[in-house]
Every structure is written in structure tokens, then in C-alpha cells.
Amino acid sequence: MKPHAFDYVRATSLQDIFGVLDKHGDDAKILAGGQSLVPAMNMRLAAPRVIVDVNAIEALHGIAVVGDMLRIGAMTRYVEIAASDLVARHAPLIVRAVPFIAHAAIRNRGTFGGSLCNADPASELPACVLAERAVFNISSSTGERSVAANDFFLGTYTTALEPTEVLLSVDVPLSGPDSRYFFDEVARRQGDYAMAGLAARAEVRGGVLVDARLVFFAVSDMPLMVSATAALLEGQAPGSVDAEAICEALIQNVTPQQDLTTSSVTKEHLMKVLTRRAIAAFAREEA
Ligand SMILES: Cc1cc2nc3c(=O)[nH]c(=O)nc-3n(C[C@H](O)[C@H](O)[C@H](O)COP(=O)(O)OP(=O)(O)OC[C@H]3O[C@@H](n4cnc5c(N)ncnc54)[C@H](O)[C@@H]3O)c2cc1C
DSSP: OOOOOOEEEEOSSHHHHHHHHHHHGGGEEEESSOTTHHHHHHTTSOOOSEEEEOTTOGGGOOEEEETTEEEEETTOBHHHHHHOHHHHHHOHHHHHHGGGSSOHHHHHHOBHHHHHHHTOTTOHHHHHHHHTTOEEEEEETTEEEEEEHHHHEEETTEESOOTTOEEEEEEEEOOOTTEEEEEEEEOSSTTSOOSEEEEEEEEEETTEEEEEEEEEESSSSSOEEOHHHHHTTTTOOGGGOOHHHHHHHHHHHOOOOOOSSOOHHHHHHHHHHHHHHHHHHHHHHHO
16 A cells, blocks of 8 residues: 655754654654554555654764663664674663564664654563663653653553654663573564563572563563562572462463464463573573
8 A cells, every 4th residue: 555645854953853743743753764654654554744754863873871871872773783782781681682573674774762662562672671771861842851661651552752752862771790681582483573572681689689670572552561570589599489489470460461363371371481481591690
């Protein structure tokens, strides 16, 4: 199919973007990598009157350490993340997730910020930034604000962004020597959206797990942080966790939502499989 007619604006400054968004509000859409927006327009699931192309805005690109955070520009492409030594060193969870996203052609164009703003509940990166306690830097013509990842995702394709706002970058707390990570998903084929996936981070201090965060994706209308289950890991030695008890507690607290291809029962099974793998990985990394 072909999209509805639309106007195209190539922004060359943040002010250009704000001008379009302030004028057109909900009728305007930002074009980043176009890997979700363009298919949605072609299928007429989205019909913006104006698209504002932000690819040329330098302020949205780049990866840098800022204080005790790794700042990843919204327009950083998946392929750049995969090749970045800085991300590998300071935010390894995100690097581990990237190969699971779609296919090489999509990873060449698709962007970090585009994935987060799109807020697909089956996407990998929203779960990663939640597990990482990231902070979103957002701007509009009226100023800047920061939003914690906890408060950014509101539902399927729905975020805390106002129609007049643009995501500039995301700050991820730097990985420390005690940080442990796990990322995995189960999909029918390599590159497909996950049937269920898990991004997890914990610290090991004094020989025990602290501050564990388990975030599932493709099981709810947004990334699902299972805080009550993660709390059961607190204070346990990584090699001595009773994985079956944790899995039982998980399923008492959570009922995954079925989707077009996968039943709730299957997702529940996969969530347990992924939880066991995460616990085993935390123990392996102890050595
Ligand atoms: C065949 C196929 C398979 C895929 N498989 C996966 C997968 O397995 N996992 C996965 O996560 N994704 C998958 N995707 C989606 C892909 O990852 C997209 O690239 C991503 O969802 C959107 O990033 P983008 O840069 O292309 O954003 P765009 O498509 O350009 O934009 C997406 C949305 O975000 C908004 N937006 C973008 N940037 C900003 C910004 N800086 N500020 C405010 N709003 C902004 C846009 O207005 C639009 O609403 C797949 C896509 C295809 C076509």
C-alpha cells in the first residue's frame, strides 16, 4: 500500500523540529530511522500530515560518558551501538540485546531513540533501559526535562512524550565491577519479535545479590518489571539461589498476556525458562 499524502520537512536544527511540532501537534511525526513509522504509514496505520526528518541534527547523535552516566543520543543507530567500545564497556546489557533486534538492514537504519519512542511492548531496548535505571532527556520549545525509564513507558506504543517534545538522549548508569547482566529471548526465528524475553541487571556486593532488576518484554502491554520476584534475590549468594522457588513466586505474581501467536500458558513457561537462565548466568559470572 501507499501512505496518505504528507508534507516532508528536513530539520537542520532543534528549533526547526520544535517549529513543526508546535505548529502541527499530533498531526506531525518525527522521522528517525523510519523502520516503524514508514511501514505504519504504508499500511495506513499512521497518517501524519507532516513528517519532520531529524537525521541531520548533530545534537541527537553520539555516544559519550557524562559524569557517571553513558549518554546515548536518540539518533544512534543499532549498528553504531553494536560497534561501540563505550557501550560494550559501560552498558553491556544494551550491546547484548542489539543482535536480537530484527535483521541487519533494519539495524543499519533503526535508532535507539526510535525504538524507545515507538514503545512496542515486544521490543528489546525498552526492557533494557528499565533494567538499567536509565534517564530520558527530553526537549521542546519550552525547555528540557528528564524522565526516569520507570515513568516513560505508559502502554502499547504510548510514552510520557508530549506531541511537542523530542527525545534528545538517554543516560544509562555506568556498569561497575560488581554489575551482573543477563539478556535473552525466545523467538520463532532469528530476527522475529520475541515470544518472551528478559533483560536483567544485579550487583554482587559482599558475595550476595543486591538491587536485582528483572524486566520481561513481549508478555504485557509494556516492559514488565517484576519487582516482587526480584526482591527475593536480594541478599542471596548468586550460586545458591533456589531457581524453582523464584519461578513459582514469579508466576504467582504475574499472568502474561497472550498475543496473536503465543498463548499466555506458553509465555508463562518461557518466562520461567528465562528466569532460570538469568539465575544461572548471575552465578556463572560470579567466578
Ligand atoms: C521487519 C521488521 C522487523 C522488526 N523487528 C524488530 C525487533 O525484533 N525488535 C525491535 O525492537 N524492533 C523491531 N523492528 C522495529 C525497528 O526496531 C524500528 O527501527 C524501531 O522500532 C524504530 O526506530 P526508528 O529509528 O526506525 O524510528 P522511526 O520508525 O523513525 O520512528 C518510530 C516512532 O518514534 C518516534 N520518534 C523517533 N525518534 C524520536 C525522537 N528522537 N523523539 C521523539 N519521537 C521520536 C517517531 O515519530 C515514530 O512515532 C522491526 C521492524 C521491521 C520493519
